[in-house]
Amino acid sequence: xxxxxxxxxxxxxxxxxxxxxxxxxxxxxxxxxxxxxxxxxxxxxxxxxxxxxxxxxxxxxxxxxxxxxxxxxxxxxxxxxxxxxxxxxxxxxxxxxxxxxxxxxxxxxxxxxxxxxxxxxxxxxxxxxxxxxxxxxxxxxxxxxxxxxxxxxxxxxxxxxxxxxxxxxxxxxxxxxxxxxxxxxxxxxxxxxxxxxxxxxxxxxxxxxxxxxxxxxxxxxxxxxxxxxxxxxxxxxxxxxxxxxxxxxxxxxxxxxxxxxxxxxxxxxxxxxxxxxxxxxxxxxxxxxxxxxxxxxxxxxxxxxxxxxxxxxxxxxxxxxxxxxxxxxxxxxxxxxxxxxxxxxxxxxxxxxxxxxxxxxxxxxxxxxxx
Amino acid sequence: xxxxxxxxxxxxxxxxxxxxxxxxxxxxxxxxxxxxxxxxxxxxxxxxxxxxxxxxxxxxxxxxxxxxxxxxxxxxxxxxxxxxxxxxxxxxxxxxxxxxxxxxxxxxxxxxxxxxxxxxxxxxxxxxxxxxxxxxxxxxxxxxxxxxxxxxxxxxxxxxxxxxxxxxxxxxxxxxxxxxxxxxxxxxxxxxxxxxxxxxxxxxxxxxxxxxxxxxxxxxxxxxxxxxxxxxxxxxxxxxxxxxxxxxxxxxxxxxxxxxxxxxxxxxxxxxxxxxxxxxxxxxxxxxxxxxxxxxxxxxxxxxxxxxxxxxxxxxxxxxxxxxxxxxxxxxxxxxxxxxxxxxxxxxxxxxxxxxxxxxxxxxxxxxxxx
Numbered sequence: 001x002x003x004x005x006x007x008x009x010x011x012x013x014x015x016x017x018x019x020x021x022x023x024x025x026x027x028x029x030x031x032x033x034x035x036x037x038x039x040x041x042x043x044x045x046x047x048x049x050x051x052x053x054x055x056x057x058x059x060x061x062x063x064x065x066x067x068x069x070x071x072x073x074x075x076x077x078x079x080x081x082x083x084x085x086x087x088x089x090x091x092x093x094x095x096x097x098x099x100x101x102x103x104x105x106x107x108x109x110x111x112x113x114x115x116x117x118x119x120x121x122x123x124x125x126x127x128x129x130x131x132x133x134x135x136x137x138x139x140x141x142x143x144x145x146x147x148x149x150x151x152x153x154x155x156x157x158x159x160x161x162x163x164x165x166x167x168x169x170x171x172x173x174x175x176x177x178x179x180x181x182x183x184x185x186x187x188x189x190x191x192x193x194x195x196x197x198x199x200x201x202x203x204x205x206x207x208x209x210x211x212x213x214x215x216x217x218x219x220x221x222x223x224x225x226x227x228x229x230x231x232x233x234x235x236x237x238x239x240x241x242x243x244x245x246x247x248x249x250x251x252x253x254x255x256x257x258x259x260x261x262x263x264x265x266x267x268x269x270x271x272x273x274x275x276x277x278x279x280x281x282x283x284x285x286x287x288x289x290x291x292x293x294x295x296x297x298x299x300x301x302x303x304x305x306x307x308x309x310x311x312x313x314x315x316x317x318x319x320x321x322x323x324x325x326x327x328x329x330x331x332x333x334x335x336x337x338x339x340x341x342x343x344x345x346x347x348x349x350x351x352x353x354x355x356x357x358x359x360x361x362x363x364x365x366x367x368x369x370x371x
Numbered sequence: 372x373x374x375x376x377x378x379x380x381x382x383x384x385x386x387x388x389x390x391x392x393x394x395x396x397x398x399x400x401x402x403x404x405x406x407x408x409x410x411x412x413x414x415x416x417x418x419x420x421x422x423x424x425x426x427x428x429x430x431x432x433x434x435x436x437x438x439x440x441x442x443x444x445x446x447x448x449x450x451x452x453x454x455x456x457x458x459x460x461x462x463x464x465x466x467x468x469x470x471x472x473x474x475x476x477x478x479x480x481x482x483x484x485x486x487x488x489x490x491x492x493x494x495x496x497x498x499x500x501x502x503x504x505x506x507x508x509x510x511x512x513x514x515x516x517x518x519x520x521x522x523x524x525x526x527x528x529x530x531x532x533x534x535x536x537x538x539x540x541x542x543x544x545x546x547x548x549x550x551x552x553x554x555x556x557x558x559x560x561x562x563x564x565x566x567x568x569x570x571x572x573x574x575x576x577x578x579x580x581x582x583x584x585x586x587x588x589x590x591x592x593x594x595x596x597x598x599x600x601x602x603x604x605x606x607x608x609x610x611x612x613x614x615x616x617x618x619x620x621x622x623x624x625x626x627x628x629x630x631x632x633x634x635x636x637x638x639x640x641x642x643x644x645x646x647x648x649x650x651x652x653x654x655x656x657x658x659x660x661x662x663x664x665x666x667x668x669x670x671x672x673x674x675x676x677x678x679x680x681x682x683x684x685x686x687x688x689x690x691x692x693x694x695x696x697x698x699x700x701x702x703x704x705x706x707x708x709x710x711x712x713x714x715x716x717x718x719x720x721x722x723x724x725x726x727x728x729x730x731x732x733x734x735x736x737x738x739x740x741x742x
Contacts, residue, residue: 131633258629258641261652262502270629273650281632281641 008088015105016070017042019084022104023065023073023205024049026358029101034352036104038310049356052312055319056350056357076206082109082179091115093172093201093225094298099250101220103203109179110199114170118294119149120286121222121247123240124158124232124257125265132233132265135257136161139230142283144169149198151226153218154187158232158240167194172225175202176218177210201225219243220250227290228253230280234268241268244277253289255280308348315346322350323370326360330367379459386476387441388413390455393475394436394444394576395420397729400472405723407475409681420727423683426690427721427728447577453480453550462486464543464572464596465669470621472591474574480550481570485541489665490520491657492593492618494611495529495603495628500636503604506628507532510601513654515540520569522597524589525558529603529611538565543596546573547589548581572596590614591621598661599624601651605639612639615648624660626651679719686717693721694741697731701738 010018021042022032035045046064053062077084084105087097091112096102108115120143122136140150140162150166152159154173163171171194175182179202182188191200201221204214219242223229229247231254234240247254254277259266273279278289322340325331336347351368354360361369381389392413393403406416417435424433448455455476458468462483467473479486491514493507511521511533521537523530525544534542542565546553550573553559562571572592575585590613594600600618602625605611618625627648630637644650649660693711696702707718722739725731732740 131631135632257632258637258644258650260502260630260634260637261506261628263631266629266631267652270650270652273629273644274652274656279629279641279644279650281638281645285645 007090008086010086010089014042015084015086016067016074017046018086019070019073019105020065020067021046021049023070025062025064026053026356029104030362031352031355032104033102034310034348038312048312052353053356055312056353056355057323057359058357062356062358073205077107077179080109080179080206082107082206083112084108093119095119095227096221096225098298099220099224102224103221105203107179107202107204107206108199109201110172110195111170111197112199114149114197114199115172115201115225117149117170118147118290119151119172119226120290121151121226121229121243122158122162122232123152123155123219123222123229123243125234125238125240126155126157126159127265128157128161128233129263129265132158132257133161136232137165139232139257139280139283139286140165140171141169143286144171146283146287148287151222153215153222154182154191154200156184156187160187160190162232163190163194163198166198168197171198173198173200174218174222174225175200175204175210176214178202178204178206178208180206181209183210215239216242220246223247223252224250226252227293228255228286230255230257230286231269231272231277232257233259233265234272235264236267236271238268241272244272253278253286253293255286255289257281309345310349310352311343311345312349312353315342315349318342318346319350322347323354326354326368326370328369330363330369333366333368336368378461379457381457381460385413386455386457387438387445388417389457390441390444390476391436391438392417392420394441396433396435397424397727400475401733402723402726403475404473405681405719409683419683423724424727426683427724427726428694428730429728433727433729444576448478448550451480451550451577453478453577454483455479464490466490466598467592467596469669470591470595473595474592476574478550478573478575478577479570480572481543481566482541482568483570485520485568485570486543486572486596488520488541489518489661490522490543490597491661492522492597492600492614493529493533493603494523494526494590494593494600494614495605496609496611496636497526497528497530498636499528499532499604500634503529503628503636504532507603508536510603510628510651510654510657511536511542512540514657515542517654517658519658522593524586524593525553525562525571527555527558531558531561533603534561534565534569537569539568542569544569544571545589545593545596546571546575546581547585549573549575549577549579551577552580554581586610587613591617594618594623595621597623598664599626599657601626601628601657602640602643602648603628604630604636605643606635607638607642609639612643615643624649624657624664626657626660628652680716681720681723682714682716683720683724686713686720689713689717690721693718694725697725697739697741699740701734701740704737704739707739 039045085092136158144166149170151172152162256269256272256277410416456463507529515537520541522543523533625648627640627643
């Protein structure tokens with residue numbers, strides 16, 4: 001079992017408040033995390049939301065998830081035996097809790113203990129070759145026999161083979177939509193059969209039909225929960241490569257299965273190996289690489305932005321100067337601090353207010369633009 | 372054209388002497404090199420050979436190649452338009468001249484200027500797949516178009532495809548036997564057709580039928596002459612992996628073409644990539660890696676053992692002590708120096724005498740045993 005440095009159990013009231021906060025407009029995992037950290041609990045953050053969004057220049061009042069809606073979501077979850085868990089609670093994958101944008105509440109269904117065990121992700125092409133499917137099956141089985149939980153995306157092709165091979169040993173399906181909106185629909189049976197010894201997880205509310213943009217977003221959960229990600233067959237520009245990139249950004253091990261240069265289904269994996277991914281031909285390649293990592297404790301609350309304070313109280317004079325520095329061309333937090341002369345806490349707070357007002361866009365590398 | 376820091380042209384007399392020296396008993400390329408360096412020319416070394424071998428404990432007089440035999444070999448070579456060239460002469464591949472055990476005289480046939488150009492080795496399975504042969508053909512053609520000479524071993528399979536694809540752009544065949552003993556015999560036509568724009572090289576005298584042990588020995592010339600070696604398909608324990616190991620020891624780039632983990636013909640190349648070889652799917656992967664290396668000058672005489680002096684004149688008292696330290700269990704030069712208390716020059720000289728007497732076996736890592 002993965003080590004974890006603390007466990008948590010939310011009260012029903014705090015769970016309800018947190019659910020309202022994450023389901024409110026313009027609140028993503030990072031904003032949620034900043035607000036929770038600053039205000040200490042979700043209820044206080046909820047109370048301050050309208051004021052902060054107004055200060056950020058919101059044209060109208062953003063929608064705040066009502067108590068009734070949140071209660072309805074919790075009730076619907078309970079009917080499907082879906083638990084909405086916070087990072088640090090039993091059943092929330094410990095490694096997933098360590099990523100920057102960990103879901104504040106994760107919908108978890110199935111065998112919760114499985115989610116606390118070391119996981120390896122196996123992902124790849126939907127239209128994989130027979131050889132690719134065969135390899136994924138064997139690799140998944142061997143990793144399962146080695147005590148690992150195999151996590152994947154329930155897609156056709158490689159994902160499906162990886163799940164099927166580990167129904168007995170334990171497998172986790174990460175959904176892009178709500179727990180009642182399985183995609184592809186014909187994998188409902190596969191999902192049902194894996195829940196006895198495995199689990200399904202989603203950050204989306206029930207009823208949410210997965211859209212195209214939800215899949216890359218979902219992929220960060222596959223890599224984030226795992227020690228490492230194995231890519232089995234991926235063409236150039238395939239979705240599996242997004243998972244590989246996210247894995248690398250999250251500090252997860254990236255493994256790729258090689259193929260003939262003449263096989264376009266191996267072009268993406270061969271490229272990954274050129275870029276430094278570890279070449280995998282058998283499960284021991286993966287196990288040997290992740291074993292030393294498993295032995296280190298998982299430390300929650302070790303994120304880079306942790307402990308960076310906010311300051312909503314002072315700095316009214318600075319606000320205008322900071323907003324004036326923002327525009328359609330990207331600017332970094334560091335430049336904003338330098339050019340505005342305001343404190344980092346004030347700059348971060350103003351950006352958060354703009355976030356809540358739906359006026360800020362955050363890009364890679366800490367760059368922001370005003371919408 | 373590869374840069375080279377000096378050119379040499381032997382006199383007929385010196386070429387004859389060098390040929391006699393390298394064709395004499397118990398003289399390999401390293402011993403040749405030590406003797407030439409110590410005595411300044413091959414003739415002096417030849418004169419001293421009987422005495423040195425006797426001091427090494429030779430039971431009888433070792434065979435010294437006669438003037439007549441050497442003249443006959445030179446005449447036979449001339450009849451086939453084979454030039455016997457020394458490192459530093461035009462037509463002797465400049466990079467090959469830099470390896471520790473470069474042939475003191477290399478038999479060269481064909482277009483000599485081609486041998487001065489930058490080379491890439493392409494080697495692989497004799498029983499390659501159609502895909503492997505197709506890839507080798509395309510890679511060789513692209514490297515040829517990129518201005519590189521493709522060097523290989525004239526074997527069936529990958530070697531053959533690499534040569535055939537570069538008959539126009541220039542290719543070099545490295546033979547394990549003499550120039551008149553082509554292996555496999557059915558590749559005589561291929562060899563003849565590549566000589567117009569390419570060359571064949573061998574360190575063996577004409578008439579020498581290649582034995583099994585000559586092929587690994589030959590492989591060091593393939594890698595040594597090249598900037599890097601591309602392995603296209605190789606099963607576990609295949610001969611191509613010997614070439615890869617030699618390339619790595621010689622400081623040459625090692626490239627490997629990946630394949631499916633389910634294809635045993637890719638097991639060796641996938642392993643090479645795991646061990647650090649660069650993954651190749653197209654010629655630019657090779658060209659980009661070797662271009663910075665091509666820009667550095669090739670320095671002859673930069674070998675590690677260069678300038679390590681010998682001393683045959685003093686140290687008669689030390690000889691017995693050094694020989695007593697030798698036996699069937701391997702001992703290093705450093706230990707011999709330390710335990711005998713003799714100077715490095717004397718220890719090296721005693722070992723060379725034992726070499727000439729046929730009593731010394733040299734192993735990897737500078738270890739020696741007495742036979």
